[in-house]
Amino acid sequence: MAARNFSLFSFQGRYRILHLSWVAFFLSFVVWFNHAPLMAAIRDTFGLTTSEVNTLLLLNVALTIPARIVIGMLVDTFGPRKVYSLLLVVSGLLCIAFALAQTFNQLAVTRFLLGFVGAGFVVGIRLISEWFPARDLGLAEGIYGGWGNFGAAFAAIALPGLALWYGGDDGWRYAVGTTGVVAILYAFVFYWGVTDTPKGSTYFKPKKGGAMEVTSRGDFVLYTLMTVPLFLALGLIVWKLGPGKLEMLGTLTVVLLYGVITALFLFQFARIVQVNGHVFKRDVPEFDRYKFKQVAMLNMVYMTSFGSELAVVSMLPLFFLDTFGLTQLQAGMLGGSFTIMNLVARPGGGLLADSIGRKRATVIVLAGIAVGYLLMSQLDATWPLGLAVLLVVACSIFVQAGCGTVYAAVPLIKRRLTGQVAGMAGAYGNVGGVIFLTVLSFVSPAIFFLVLGGFAVAVLAIVSLFMDEPEPQSTEVLPDGTVRVIEVQ
Template sequence: MDNNSNNSNKSTTMDLSNIKSMPIRTFWITSIAFFICFFAWFGIVPFMPDVVKDLGLTPNQKWNSIILAVSGTVFARLLIGKLCDKYGPRICYTYLLILGAIPVILIGFVQTPAQFLICRLFIGFIGASFVITQFHTSIMFASNIVGTANATSAGWGNLGGGANRLGMPLIAAAVVSFGVADEVAWRYAMVIAGIIAMAMGVIYYYFTQDTPEGNFSELKKLGKMPTLKKDEESFKNVLKDYRVWILFIVYAASFGMELTVYGTMDDYLQNTFGLTRSTAGNLVLSFALMNIFARTLGGFFGDRFGRLKGLRGRVVFLTIILALEGLMLSIFSLTTSFTMGIIFLIAFSLSVQMAEGATFSVVPFINKKAIGSISGIVGAGGNVGAFLAALLLKSKSAMAETNALASSTGLGEEAMRAAQAAAASNAVSSGYFMIGGFVIVAALASLAIKFSTVDEKSVQTETATSVSAPYKFLGTKV
């Protein structure tokens, strides 16, 4: 059975209690695997003060470790999508989890800054887990609900990047209770996270399959998978498709901006509104936890617009929610009232995560024969956007802070700190405003995404067949 032409075995519902169903079981396993990967990827973050002290990292080395972690993910995402199209998500995820766990474990044994930087680079590769998760859910769920499935699996997996701020210190505390010294507990915590990721790789291999009809290896033997030559031709077509690159920019403007804004928000809230580090950190964590439902909403409404207005409807919703994201961030950047600032920050958090979900309600329909390659390119766009936005904010802030310190020399340490904080706040505020403008431009660019009449009719037929079954989410008819 060809999974591109026959959708009879794809799930038309999100009845997540039905774990006997291969698509539903795959949804749970791929979401948990994604969660574990992001948990391990950002696992070192809560321990950075300990790492700096233990290894004697300089500020430059600390920043370089962050950049290396993001850079590794860009290349891994570009590669893993093509590998998924060729070998299937089951084998790719198994290898990613097992091999990706090795640097996570090894970072617990590093003794020099150079070793630490190398491990962070290779740990970043497990960020490619997002691509495999989106690919796997895309081929397991029918068109009437694929956006919701993609958005929910991605949102729940993304929680790993926020949950580590609570989970990793708890693991370290448990280790300390067994007599391990506080200053080296971070090493044990990372080793444990790596072992969990490795075990998840084994589970992925034995409890999932590539498609509702079977694994790629079985389908190839039956002659129901594209040949290598056709694979290469399909990948070339992907690279030539302007829609893929628009979605690359769109994801840079959504996920990329979320990573950058949340990565700088702790300091911004402290410098602008005078919050303590603990309060600011908890606020940022609460916004990350909105992934439980916000990203799902983006996919859900993408599917709803798709049923009402076809593929064009999915694009229109993406444009609207992305434009709202940019507008909310720009307004937030101009806000001086803490109460109003939090209101617009919540609105930004909701809209940016919905935009991410909406993006991957469009991706599966660009080219069904190369979903993995497209997911990889679009996913990499998120990290490229984060990298460029971080460079913008860092350059503006560093220059402003340097000038502020130079002009306040001799006024006392407290006055110098206040001048530095004010300069950083103003610089980042203007940076957020510029980023908001970029997001709005990206939203307008998304309107250029078009689909052929043949594609529209094909999806209409598939959707008409799919919606004949009850539309369920979490076991409830919607």
């Protein structure tokens, strides 16, 4: 059913929650990416090498993979109001610490920890789902995601000017520190301005913490398998920092970190067994079941969309510069064309899902992503520049609409697990970014785009065959044992 009577410019009721939420997400992304547009000044201040600069950029996303899982668990247990407020305060303090850093090691540690703020996105997904009905949920989640995501672009546009306004060699420090202060102040606005649910509604919480609940033996196996790539991606980051690559870590350190990652996986597997071991002893009641395959497919779709976006925006300016002989400024502006449609394309994807169904919308955007990347693999200097830019923008619309369709479906899988489902899908987006950028380091841009297109085709086939539409109703169990029926459509 299409979204109706959506009062976007209202600041009452659920719309107040929507606006307060996307601003929180917007600020978290400003804080997360505030270093990137100021990296030249930071490099000059500390005399950083190219490897050290690349290390800071990599560390900025390293922690986000496990952080989105952890934040998903916390928000399901403690509620969005507390978790988002605390996250903004902590990230603001870390941001100020980054601005005050005096050594590269201090820069590296604070930037690594700031990767946690990238998980703030997950919090609002659960909060919006508590306030909006299913017929408007895709559009609301799309606005939250698209407008909040613009925080990264805003940082790139505004912070160099703010640093220049402050002036001096430390202008970048004041600009970065300012974003931290604003995040802390807004945490109090958010805390006093939102509630986790509308008055009289129940906030359903997981029965157990530490791992996502599953409801069948097959889902237990699939959940375990889907957990593995999260840790492999962390291992890939360590490898990129180690000998033969960025060479920021020694062989012994790399081996120790591999051991830590392995230990963390074994610990997580033990938690999965502890939380879900009962499915091997007795069947979960039919009314309390959900299909984990839905989560797995949304993970793959988000990896295809947001994961590829992370990789493409990192390489597109240089691609335009090398392919069409542009200046660095021109190439940067044209490369940024891949993200500019986020403001409307992600809400558009959510609206499409509200209008024609989650599965049908996902199939359409995946087909668009596949065709877009396969055509981009043919880009070379013989193409008219205008046509090349038009193709990039068209592909980006489908990529960002794909993000919208994912989070139109996430809240409809299992209400009490929404934060964890959102966190896992979000983590897979970062996994995709790490894997696709690694692929790019070994192949030409043409082959890179071909790989992205081929991956989208594979995911399209899986979704077409196995994805289900949400059931008309879902159920949750109240603390007193009463079964509550929740209308989905």
